[in-house]
Amino acid sequence: MKRTTIYQALLVVLLFVSCSPKQYEKTANGIVLEFDQNDDTETKKLLVSVLGEELIHVSASPEKEFPKDSSLIIVPKNSTVPFTVDEQGDSILLATKKLNVLISKINGGIKFKDKDGNLILSEKAGGGKTFIPIEVEGTKGFTTRQIFDSPENESFYGLGQHQSDEFNYKGKSEELYQYNTKVSVPFIVSNKNYGLLWDSYSLSRFGDSRPYQQLGAIFKLYDKNGEPDDLTGTYTSSDNNTQTLVRKEPSIFFEDIKSIKNLPQDFPLKNAHITYEGEIEAPETGEFKFILYYAGYTKVYLNNELVVPERWRTAWNPNSFKFSFNMDAGKRVPIRIEWKPDGGTSYCGLRVRKPQPPNEKNNQVWWSEMDKKLDYYFVHGNSMDEVIKGYRTLTGKSQIMPKWAMGYWQSRERYNTQDEILGALKGFRDRKIPIDNIVLDWNHWEEDQWGSHEFDKNRFPDPKEMVDSIHAMNAKMMISVWPKFYQNTEHFKEFDEKGWMYQLAIKDSIRDWVGPGYIGSFYDPYAAGARKLFWEQIYEHYYPLGIDAWWMDASEPNVRDCTDMEYRKALCGPTALGPSTEYFNTYALMNAEAIYNGQRNVAPNKRVFLLTRSGFAGLQRYSTATWSGDIGTRWEDMKAQISAGLNFAVSGIPYWTMDIGGFCVEDRYVSAQKHYDENGKENADYKEWRELNTRWNQFGAFAPLYRSHGQFPFREPWHIAPEGHPAYESMLYYTNLRYRLMPYIYTLAGMTHFNDYTIMRPLVMDFPLDKKVEHISDQFLFGPSIMVSPVYEYEARNRDIYFPLGSDWYDLYTGEAIRGGQTLNVDAPYDRIPLYVSSGSIIPVGPEIQYTDEKPADTLIIYIYKGKDGKFTLYEDEGVNYNYEKGKYSKIEFTYNDSKGTLSITKRQGTFDGMIKHRKFIFVTVGKDHPKSFINNTEGNTIEYDGTAQTLKL
Structure with missing residues (x-):
């Protein structure tokens, strides 16, 4: 021993x-x-x-x-x-x-x-x-x-x-x-x-660290008759010639253009009803993690329980959804997947992971x-x-976005002509709906000239006049620019001769979805020379028109939809730095650098604005925002955007937005257009469409960027509902509210740069000691003061809200106070979203305006919510240039002492061209014993402010 x-x-x-x-x-x-x-x-x-x-x-x-x-x-x-x-x-x-x-x-x-x-x-x-x-x-x-x-x-x-x-x-x-x-x-x-x-x-x-695997690689499979090794697939056509096909399914994996070839050939998927069923037997006891890949309408049942309620996504743009299920070793569990494809091509898949090993779990x-x-x-x-x-x-620091970008944007897939885009903007001005930015989406070029950066003269006869007319209506214009080029364009050839085009799409003769289908590919932004050339082409063709901002679409890059992962990597490489396997996720970052550095080199003092469909760590330094892509028009899609936006914000990139109303539209909403008139007659689907857009606009007004976009039906408010309809009036209300809050919102934009601030804030950021907020994904703070609780269920007229500990909360509309640390069911009428303000908040409110620089904010209403000490530093600058980098901006600090009931205003710090030197402040206090509604109050202490320090008793 x-x-x-x-x-x-x-x-x-x-x-x-x-x-x-x-x-x-x-x-x-x-x-x-x-x-x-x-x-x-x-x-x-x-x-x-x-x-x-x-x-x-x-x-x-x-x-x-x-x-x-x-x-x-x-x-x-x-x-x-x-x-x-x-x-x-x-x-x-x-x-x-x-x-x-x-x-x-x-x-x-x-x-x-x-x-x-x-x-x-x-x-x-x-x-x-x-x-x-x-x-x-x-x-x-x-x-x-x-x-x-x-x-x-x-x-x-x-x-x-x-x-x-x-x-x-x-x-x-x-x-x-x-x-x-x-x-x-x-x-x-x-x-x-x-x-x-x-x-x-x-x-x-x-x-x-493990990939998801096919069901048959993890479970023993049994068909609906109890026979081993497969599930049963039943395919029923709803066409005139009804037919049914039954076959064995060793896996449920039809997730890309390669694997869908394993679906029954020559069977009409359009309007088909498909069921995969049988039993699965686990090899061990524990929690199994599933991922559902779906396009069309899909449900999943396990053990005869509905574990995935119906989800939908358009055929060409599937989505994934994850869920877990506890299973016992050796015990058979019934499984049933109900799938109704959306169109002639559609996708469906279900994969799984075994319980996680102890060293990772x-x-x-x-x-x-x-x-x-x-x-x-x-x-x-x-x-x-x-x-x-x-x-x-x-x-890298976040840039301050131009002030106009904080206003409302209108977009559509797509304005087909010069008259359409100008007519849409005029519609806003005529109806006095505030707007700052209108967007021209893809396909403004001739059909076979993608990447030429030239307008189709038949539809856009005078692009310079179009942009000038937009500016004359006091709006800005953003244009869609893809990193994609048809091989017949001069721009493609300029890249190609330098070796800066991805070649596999050309070699494989991949045709896109336009007209008869055209062959093209994406440029390689990992080459410094390619980034420079990309900007030079934009500068030569678009920049002289006076276009204000750039929409960098498909910057994943999306060379082809719905490919398997290996082919997707092959299509976007090899890059100038190495194989695309190694550089798979950073395309959008390199592409954003091309535009940001390009514009700052030719116009060093004009703020860059980029919107991109993809992103990566560091994107914020290139004055780039991201939107959540071509999401669906479903209530579950709206709800998913709340958590998506919050996690994106915590990822360090402060500017995020989404297609309000969703991009890809269910057929029932399109066909519903034929069954209503301007007198307000609605069928069930159009009634739901209007409410969906109303609720989504209420949420979108409190996203960092407020932007409506999508496929037909058109998304301009008057196309959704006529004036006087509660949907229209609600959209008008929240657009006006957004603009009245512009002094608050633009201060938040300044804070993203100077304080590395986050605008859209999960509650856990501001209430870290309250453990209940760690899982709350459907409420958030817009800046330090306003708690937003979107309504994401059809015909809901109330919802549960948790009021975090550490603050009292005031109803924005009434001023009524609620004690923190409790969950309450609150009213949420059709035309209003629940909004609450935390005690100690100071919120500046500006004048009614139709665009961000319509008039100076020489009178501000300052709302002070009692119950805690508070502080707010109003930030202002010139709004369109980089003079803030040179110290040309102003800050005015408001400090509220709750116990003394006093408000101190500091001496104004800094100066800039066009600064308001003399203005009026109206202070409105809101407390438990004197509730006051927001916006429409003008009774309070009033002072003239000339930049010197003052203290007043409220």
């Missing part, structure tokens, strides 16, 4: 010696460690760099040298931050003023702690890193994985914008890639006040398909706002 103990001790010593670092070296901004590892998949070299007192960069490689590359998302900084390095037993302590980073000498495992020794984040025991060699197109790299421990009470937010209506990602997973309606940003923020930025550009996964897991090394950035702060500030310190 004694000899055995000696041998064991010797073995431990030998293991320690073989795994301990050969050396560690202190560098100017961190330390480098080297390890003798026997396994080629483990860390051999580790770099821990100090980028800020609470910003740490970790790089790891299974090779002895790091590759010489640079990050696409990180903005280099030359500043050095003081830190110390000490040895503590089997660890090395790297310490800044605010953080202690402990690195294991044995395996490089890292723990992040605060200065009081409290653990913030820890890599999994042993370091949690895995490297698997991969080679693509002659380029070598690694499939990487990193696991961190996560306590039970942790919550995760961010990851970009996804459509499964998930909010808190604790215990959940998300596959990170770019696709229409899906925007992946590899950044999460924890309720433990840290963030993790994963610096990888390839297909990635968060929460679970409920932990923080990152996986990427191809990296040169493993890279992540740890960001700490005292609040989620501070964490997002750290993220922007790493990836």
Whole structure:
């Protein structure tokens, strides 16, 4: 026994010696460690760099040298931050003023702690890193994985914008890639006040490193008669010649243009009813995670329970929905999928994951398909706002969007002629509906000239006059510019001769959906010269017209809809930097750089505005907003946008919007157009269409950007409902309210730059001590003061609202007070969305205007909500240029002391051209004992303000 103990001790010593670092070296901004590892998949070299007192960069490689590359998302900084390095037993302590980073000498495992020794984040025991060699197109790299421990009470937010209506990602997973309606940003923020930025550009996964698998790869399958190995598929046609086909289904996988060939050939899917049924038997007990891929109308039943109520998506743009189900080993569970395809081509799939392995379950897991090394950035702060500030310190400041972009935008797929777009804008002006921006969507060129940037003269005879006329009506114009070029255009040839066009779409003669179908492809923005040429073509053809903003559509890039993942990667590569497998997710970022830098070079003082359908970490530095893509026109789609927008906001990119009303329209809403008249006669579908758009506009008025867009039916308010109809009147009310709130809203825009602020805020950001808000995904704060609770169910006239602890809440419309810390069912009439204001809020309200710069806000009504001390700093600048970068802006701070009932106004800080030097402030106080409605109050303390400090008793 004694000899055995000696041998064991010797073995431990030998293991320690073989795994301990050969050396560690202190560098100017961190330390480098080297390890003798026997396994080629483990860390051999580790770099821990100090980028800020609470910003740490970790790089790891299974090779002895790091590759010489640079990050696409990180903005280099030359500043050095003081830190110390000490040895503590089997660890090395790297310490800044605010953080202690402990690195294991044995395996490089890292723990992040605060200065009081409290653990913030820890890599999994042993370091949690895995490297698997991969080679693509002659380029070598690694499939990487990193696991961190996560306590039970942790919550995760961010990851970009996804459509499964998930909010808190604790215990959940998300596959990170770019696709229409899906925007992946590899950044999460924890309720433990840290963030993790994963610096990888390839297909990635968060929460679970495993792919979903076919049902038959996990379960034993039984058809509806109990026979093993398959489910039963029953295909019934509803055409004139009714027919039924029954066949065995070894999987439910018809998810792309390749796999749908496995559907019954020559069977008419249009108007068909399809059922997949039988039983599934699990190999183990636990929670199985399913992902449903659907186009058309789809339901899923498990164990004879409806687990996925009917969902719909248009045929050409499927969606995914995730759900879980607990199963027992060896027990058969009935399964039934009901599918009604939407059109002649449609998609359906159901895949699954087994219960997650213990080392990953409920932990923080990152996986990427191809990296040169493993890279992540740890960001700490005292609040989620501070964490997002750290993220922007790493990836770049958000720009202040032009003031007009904070107003209302009208778009349509699409204005077909010059007269149509001008007529639509005139319709707003004639009806006195405020608007700032009108948008010209795709196909304004001749049919076979996509990418020419030239207008079809038959439909747009004088583009310069069109833009000038829009400006004459005091509006701006945005135009759709794709990174797509037909091969017959001169622009394609300019890229092609330099090797800057993706070639596979040309080689495979892929034809798009326009007319007879035309062959083209996308340019490669990873080449600096290609980015420069892309802007030069825009500058030559569009810029001289005076166009104000750029709509970068299909920037995933979406070379072809509904392809399998491997073909999708092949179509968008190889890039100038390497295989598309490695650079799969950053196309939109590189494309945005092309426009932003291009315009700032030719017009350094004109604010850039980009809207893009995709995005990535760092997008905010290019003055770029993102919208949620071609979503469906369903109530569940509207609800999903709330959580999608909130997680996108927490991902550090403050400007987000959506197609109000949804883009892809169910046939029932289109056909309903034929069955109503302007006197208000409605069929059931058109009645629902009007209410859907009403509720969506009520929500959209409180998104960072307020924008209506979609396929037919037309989305201008008078096309949705006539004047006097409650739908029309509600849309008019909220558009006017948005414009009256412009001093508040534009201040929020300024704060995104100067304070790294987030406009659309999940409640967990402002009420971190209230644990009930960690899962609330259907309420949010618009700025610091206004709580928005969208109504997303048809014919709902009330809804439950949670009022967070730590504040009293005032009904915006009545001023009635509600105590925080309770859930109440509140009224939500057709024409109103529940809006509440937190105590201590100060909200400036401007004049009624038809566009953002119609008249100066020389009189402001300042609402003060009693119950807590409050502060608001009014921000103003010139609204259209970059003079704010040179210090040309003003700030006026209002501070309310609740116990004294006083309001202090500071001396105005700063100045700019056109600044209002003398103005009137009307102060309206709202309290429990004196409720007052919003907007229409003008009775209160009134002062003349000339920029000097004042204090008044309210």
